[in-house]
Amino acid sequence: MVKDKKNTSAVTVYNSYTGDKIGTVPQSTQQDVKNALDLAKRGEAIGKKMPASERISILKKAVTLMEREFDVLSNLIATEGIKTIVQARKEVTRALNTMQLSAEEAGRISGATIPFNAVPGSEDRVGYEVKVPIGIVVAITPFNDPLNLICHKLGPAIAAGNPVILKPSDYTPLVAIKFGEILHEAGLPKEMLSIITGSPEHFGDALISDDRIRLISFTGGVEAAKVIQRKAGLKKIVMELGSNSPVIVLSDADLEDAVTSCVSGAFFASGQNCVGVKRIFVEETVYDSFLHNFSQLTATLKVGSPLSEDTDIGPIISKESIHQIGLFVAESIAHGAKLISGGKTIENCYMPTILEADCNNNTANCEEVFGPVVTISKIKNLDEAIACSNKSPFGLHTAIFTNDINNAHKAINELECAGVMINDSTDYRIDAMPFGGVKSSGIGREGVKSAIEAMSETKVVCFKLKI
Numbered sequence: 001m002v003k004d005k006k007n008t009s010a011v012t013v014y015n016s017y018t019g020d021k022i023g024t025v026p027q028s029t030q031q032d033v034k035n036a037l038d039l040a041k042r043g044e045a046i047g048k049k050m051p052a053s054e055r056i057s058i059l060k061k062a063v064t065l066m067e068r069e070f071d072v073l074s075n076l077i078a079t080e081g082i083k084t085i086v087q088a089r090k091e092v093t094r095a096l097n098t099m100q101l102s103a104e105e106a107g108r109i110s111g112a113t114i115p116f117n118a119v120p121g122s123e124d125r126v127g128y129e130v131k132v133p134i135g136i137v138v139a140i141t142p143f144n145d146p147l148n149l150i151c152h153k154l155g156p157a158i159a160a161g162n163p164v165i166l167k168p169s170d171y172t173p174l175v176a177i178k179f180g181e182i183l184h185e186a187g188l189p190k191e192m193l194s195i196i197t198g199s200p201e202h203f204g205d206a207l208i209s210d211d212r213i214r215l216i217s218f219t220g221g222v223e224a225a226k227v228i229q230r231k232a233g234l235k236k237i238v239m240e241l242g243s244n245s246p247v248i249v250l251s252d253a254d255l256e257d258a259v260t261s262c263v264s265g266a267f268f269a270s271g272q273n274c275v276g277v278k279r280i281f282v283e284e285t286v287y288d289s290f291l292h293n294f295s296q297l298t299a300t301l302k303v304g305s306p307l308s309e310d311t312d313i314g315p316i317i318s319k320e321s322i323h324q325i326g327l328f329v330a331e332s333i334a335h336g337a338k339l340i341s342g343g344k345t346i347e348n349c350y351m352p353t354i355l356e357a358d359c360n361n362n363t364a365n366c367e368e369v370f371g372p373v374v375t376i377s378k379i380k381n382l383d384e385a386i387a388c389s390n391k392s393p394f395g396l397h398t399a400i401f402t403n404d405i406n407n408a409h410k411a412i413n414e415l416e417c418a419g420v421m422i423n424d425s426t427d428y429r430i431d432a433m434p435f436g437g438v439k440s441s442g443i444g445r446e447g448v449k450s451a452i453e454a455m456s457e458t459k460v461v462c463f464k465l466k467i
Contacts, residue, residue, distance in 0.1 A: 009026070009027040009198075010024040010025065010026060010027060011024060011025050011026070011027050011170065011173075011197065011198045011199070012024055013025060013080055013171075013172075013173060013174055014080070015079050015080065016079075016080060016081060016082055016171065016306075016314075016315045016316075016317055016318075016348065017305055017306055017307075017314065017315040017347070017348055017349075018348075019348065022079060022080060022174070023080075023174050025173045025174070025177065025197040025198065026197055026198060027197070027198035027199065027202060028196045028197055028198045028202065028203050029202055029203055030202070030203045030205075030206040032196060032203065033165075033196060033203045033206040033207050033210075034206065035194075036165045036194035036196060037136070037165070037210055037212055037213070039163075039190070039191050039194055040136045040163040040164075040165055040191065040192075040194060040212075041136065041163075041212055042191045043136075043163030043189060043191030043192040043193075044133070044135050044136060044162075044163055046163075046189050046191055046192060047133050047161035047162055047163055047192055048132070048133055048161060050161055052106055052107055052109065053107075054187075055103075055106045055158055055159055055161060056103050056106045056107055056159075057187065058158065058183070058186050058187045058188050059099055059100075059102050059103035059106060059155065059158060059159060059186075060100075060103045061185075061186035061187060062099055062182055062183055062186040062188075063096055063099045063100050063103065064186075065182045065185055065186055066092070066095065066096055066099065066179075066182060067096065069178065069182060070089075070092055072178065073088075073092045073095075073147060073175060073178060073179070074088040074089045074091075074092050075088070075307075076174050076175040076178060077091055077092070077146055077147060077172075077175055078306045078307055078314070079306075079307070080146070080171065080172045080173075080174050080175065081143055081144070081146050081171070081172045081175070081317075082143065082144060082269055082270055082272050082306075082314055082315055082316065082317050083269050083306060083314060084306045084307075084308070084311045084312065084313075084314045085306060085307050085308070085309065085311075086309060086311075087268065087269060087314075088306075091145060091147055091148050092147060094148045094431055095147045095148040095150075095151045097431050098148055098151040098152055098155050098431045098448060099151050099155045101155070101431060101432055101448040101449075102151075102155030102156055102158065102159045102448050102452075103155075103159070105156070105159055105448050105449050105452055106158075106159035106160075106452075109131050109159070109160065109452060109456065110131070111128055111129040111130040111131055111458070112128065112129055113126075113127070113128045114127050114128055114129060114460065114462070116462060124464060124465050124466070124467055125462055125463065125464050125465065126462075126463050126465065127460065127461045127462035127463055128460075128461050129458050129459065129460050129461070130458075130459050130461065131160075131456040131457070131458060131459075132161075132456065132457050132458075132459050133160050133161035133162045133455070133456065133457070134160070134162060134214045134215050134236065134454075134455050134456055134457050135162060135163075135212075135213075135214035135215070136162070136163055136164075136165065136212055136213045136214055136215075137153070137157045137162045137163070137164045137165070137213075137214070137215045137216075137217060137455060138164075138165050138167070138207060138208065138213050138215070138216045138217070139153035139154060139157070139164055139165070139166045139167070139217045140167045140216070140217070140218045140219065140220060140228075141153065141166070141167070141168050141169060141176070141219055142169050142219050142220050143169035143171040143172045143272075143317050144269055144272045144273060144274070144317075146168065146169060146172035146175045146176065147175050147176075147179060148431070149219055150166065150168065150175075150176055150179055151179075152431065152446050152447075152448070152451065153166070153217045153446075153451070154166065154179075154183070154193070155448060155451075156448050156451035156452040156455055157217075157451075157455050158183075158188065158192070159448075159452055160452045160455040160456050162192075162215075162455055163191060163192040163193065164192065164193050164194075165193075165194045165195075165196060165207070165213075166180070166193065166194070166195045166196070167195075167196045167197075167200065167207060168195065168197065170197075170198065170199060171317050171318065173195075173197045176195060176197075177195060177197075180193055180195050205231060208228050208231055208232050209231050209232060209233055211233065211234075211235075213232075213235055214235055214236060215235060215236040215237070215238065215454065215455060216228060216232055216235060216236070216237050216238070217238045217239075217446075217451070217454075217455075218237070218238070218239045218240075219239070219240045219241075219274075219446075220241065221241065221242060222241050222242050222440050225239050225241050236454065237443060237444070238436075238442075238443060238444035238445070238446065238451070238454050239436075239442045239443045239444065240274065240396075240435065240436055240437065240441075240442045240446055241274075241394075241437060241440060241441050241442045242274065242368045242370075242394055242396075242440060242441060243274050243275060243278070243368065243394045243395075243396035243397070243437060243441050244278040244279060244365075244366070244367065244368045244369070244392055244394050245275055245276065245277060245278050245279070245394075245396055245397045245398060245399070245426035245427075246278070246279040246280070246281060246385075246388070246389040246392070246398050246399075246426075247262055247265070247277050247279070247280045247281070247398070247399040247400070247401070247425070247426060248281050248379075248382065248385040248386070248389065248398070248399070248400040248401065248402075248411065249262075249280060249281070249282045249283065249286070249290055249400075249401045250283050250382060250385075250400070250401065250402040250404070250407060251283045251285045251286045252402055252403045252404050252407075253286075253401035253402050253403060253423070254401065254403070254423070255286055255289060255290060255293070256293070257401070257423065258290065258401040258423075259290060259293045259294050259297055260297065261399075261401075261423075261424060261425040262277050262280055262294060262374075262425060263294060263297045263298055263301075264425060264427075265277035265399075265425030265426055265427040265428075266278070266280075266298075266352070266372070266374040267298070267301060267312065267313060267352045267372050267374075268427060269314075270313050270314050270315065270316060270349065270350065270371065270372050271350075271352075271369075271370070271371045271372035271373060271374075272316070272317065272321075272370050272371060273427055274396060275396055275397045275426050275427045275429060276426065276427050277374055277399070277425055277426050277427065278368075278369065278373070278374060278375065279364075279365050279374070279375050279377065279388075279389070279392075280294075280374060280375070280376045280377070281359070281377050281378075281379045281384075281385040281388055281389065282376060282377070282378060282379065283378075283379060283380070283381065283382075283385075284378050284379065284380055287378045290376075291340070291356065291376055294354065294376065295340055295341060295354060298341060298342075298352050298354060299341065301313055301352050303346055303349045303351060303352070304349070313349060313351075313352055313372060314349065315347075315348040315349050316348060316349065316350050316371060319348075321370065321371065322345055322348070322350055322371075324369075324370075324371075325350050325369060325370070325371035325372075325373060326345075326350075328363070328367065328369040328371075328373065329343050329353060329355065329369075329373060331363045332355055332357060332361060332363045332364035332375070333355075334363075335357075335361050335362070335363050335364070336357065336358060336361055337355045337356065337357035337361055337363075337364045337375065338355065338356040338357070339353070339354075339355060340354035340355065340356055340376075341353065341354050342354060342372070342373070350371050350372055350373075351372070352372045353371075353372060353373040353374070354374055354376060355373065355374070355375045355376070356375075356376055356377070357375050357376075357377055358377060358378075359377045359379065359384070359388040359391075361375075361377075362391070364377075365377065365388060365391065365392070366391055366392045366393065368394065382407055382410060382411065386410075386411060386414045386415060389415055389416075389417075390414075390415065390416045392439075393439055393440045394437065394439055394440050394441045395416045395417040395418060395437050395438035395439040395440075395441045396417060396418055396419065396426075396436075396437040396441040396442070397417060397418070397419040397420075397421060397426040397427070397428075397429075398411070398415045398417045398419070398420050398421070398426060399420070399421040399422070399424060399425060399426045399428075400420065400421075400422060400423075401423055402422075402423070403423075408422050416438060416439065417437070417438060417441075418435075418436055418437045418438050418441065418442075418445075419433075419435070431447065431448060432447060432448060432449065433447050434446075434447045434449075434450045435447045435450070436450075
């Protein structure tokens, strides 16, 4: 971490469930950002010269060290973040996979030959394209996947040979710092990673507007994304933003499977999940059965300490976030939604909440809520469900439960989104797949291979021969 020695102010990190202080991190300044950029510029030269074999070695060593620190990383996620300890272990397991994929893809970065002689007058020319590092990458990550989303930015950046300046969430910086220590222990040169912590009001413009930065990879909210776009200048931007992912359940679906998948998808990580199930459109002939079974299964979820092995619903990240969730529920009800269950807080947790609402309730069915709240609506047929799904300004993942392949393909063709899950929850994802959104849900794609492509430039090489 690059630190301005004249600045001694610190930011407190809290246990998200108990509210207890668990650590401090520096409040970075514009000078800290300048120092980090100067260091990264030197890292840029190092990365360009670093052979793929060395990048692969660093990434593989990082995987080994992460396995050694598995429990430490899991407990940090469950303490400063919002996941239960069981969910945190799953995140660390996924992060291991992300880094392993990054190591593998580092050895597969390749160009292609170019048929110059296909053009008359170029018969004496041969050549090819190669992939080269893009340069300094700024990675800005959220609290809800505080390790794996960092791995999704740093793993591909290192694989492609780029230095990174990481700005983790103010709520979850400790796991980011631990991961940075792991990367340096794995052999990553100090010039290729800096971590900037604290409130961005002290350094935000400097972090995103400097012309030496070649790519910004941001995961977070839409409003922050708009600010970044306005101030970033001429550089590449990849953004994964908000969502309110819809699920369509048709009468020919396996209802038990649909209920189980949707409850899991709606309430995993206390609903603080960009691809979590937020809206469920159920065909009228099976609506009552679905709502009854969904409500019964939701009622079995245990809310409490994230460090307890049998807890299903852990804390919301902040009091402000709890307040925002409450406002969303209240406004949805004011516009005609019916509260089926939940709608209240227990300590720093929000009870899993089910709303019943018409499709034309634009608060419940179009706006984003980042918490354990799901809206269930009755629809007459697939056409109505697709129309209701597409009303949203977001377009990340959608899902449909049906045993009719024609219905599945109709949904695939007509839903305005970046991913369609058939007979699965919207929150299904593997770390190798392209991931991102359309409309207000993002720009570009993450996923290891896709991120490496975004973090690389194409250089064309052409030889004129005397033959």
